[in-house]
Amino acid sequence: MKNKDFDVVIVGGSFAGLSAAMALGRAIRDVLIIDAGKPCNRQTPHSHNFLTQDGSTPDEISALAKSQVLAYPTVQFESDTVIDVTGMNNDFIVKTAEGKIYTTRKILFSTGVKDILPEIAGFAESWGISVIHCPYCHGYEYKGQNTGILANDDMAIDFVKLIGNWTQKLTLFTNGKAIFDKKIFDKISIPGFQIVEKEVAELIHESGHLKVIVFKDGSVQEIDALYARVPFIQHTDVPVKMGCELTGMGHIKVDEFGKTSISGIYAAGDNTSRMRSVSSAVAAGTAAGAFLNHEMIAE
Incomplete structure (x- = not known):
């Protein structure tokens, strides 16, 4: 199993992705976070309903989270965009817009959603x-x-x-x-x-x-x-191309631990839930990270 570059590649490095990376880093897993740098809350001036961080900006929370996550030596971060994922459980290949290729045992999509805003000026x-x-x-x-x-x-x-x-x-x-x-x-x-x-x-x-x-x-x-309440689409079509099932509302369908319909692929955060908040994303990321580790142990 260790002939792969990583145990888990996390696609999307906002709150759910960083939270999952922390759980995996503390489980001594080799993790790569690949993030395109386009969170859906980038215009939001302050974040609320998240204990210890109420009133902080999303950038402040994200910067602190990233510094804490990357303190774990088995976790890496790349600013890039994932354009394709192929393969199967324990043998995935991840390709990026910058032409990089990585192999990994597992995939976690924490890519969020893209809101479709009405064409009203302002x-x-x-x-x-x-x-x-x-x-x-x-x-x-x-x-x-x-x-x-x-x-x-x-x-x-x-x-x-x-x-x-x-x-x-x-x-x-x-x-x-x-x-x-x-x-x-x-x-x-x-x-x-x-x-x-x-x-x-x-x-x-x-x-x-x-x-x-x-x-x-x-x-x-x-x-x-x-x-x-505006309509949305998935921020990336890569999970669907991999065969991940969507709900009727357009979220990636997952179980309570973040497991999708495709073996070895997990998802967490706004792309899976109507509960679009920092605290919900963090909780979902922690659960997905923990159960990714449990799955690898079982295997």
Whole structure:
């Protein structure tokens, strides 16, 4: 088994990947982390709901994590992009954009997802700052402020109920005629709650901090935060090319330990779960790293 370059190659070196690498490094496994340097939270100013790091920037947490992980002598880190993985359990070949080739017993994909943002001016620039997806990650910072929800589906009612916990100044923007039955909102007990069916033209912001929503009819509305659940795709198609099964929502299907449908391949982090938070990614990475080691011991 030791004729391979590495025991595990981890594709993606953000929080899940680094956490898995720490577990494997402490198990004295030869590990290579290959990271393209494009985390989905790169615009997010602060991270929350992670004990001991609440309020730190993602870059600060990542830098500290990387320094601690690389203190283990059997763990290496390469800034590169994996473009292909071939082979089978205990005999994988990993190829990168820079032309490097590595052999490894196991693979862990912690590659995250790529959000597909609507083509609304100012949306992308504000994504992760004041255009947000998770109240548990960012809701406290916008409590009681003028808040919008950009949604137009049957799940909008549940989203409105959820965000109403953080603010009573709440508007549902459907960006066009509502396609759901508006009567379901009649029992919403949020003073001043309204549904706006105008099409959105632009989000006016200052360095990602929202100020005004401009509608296509020329009218405007002041806004401090806007929640949106946007579609996503996997950041890389390599797992699917390897045969890894996806869930109906588009996540890589894994068991509770991060094992995919392909023998020898694991996955952890945002690419496997709706729980998109640093703490969730760290927990998933730790579990995957530990069970990769258990699998190699068993073999």
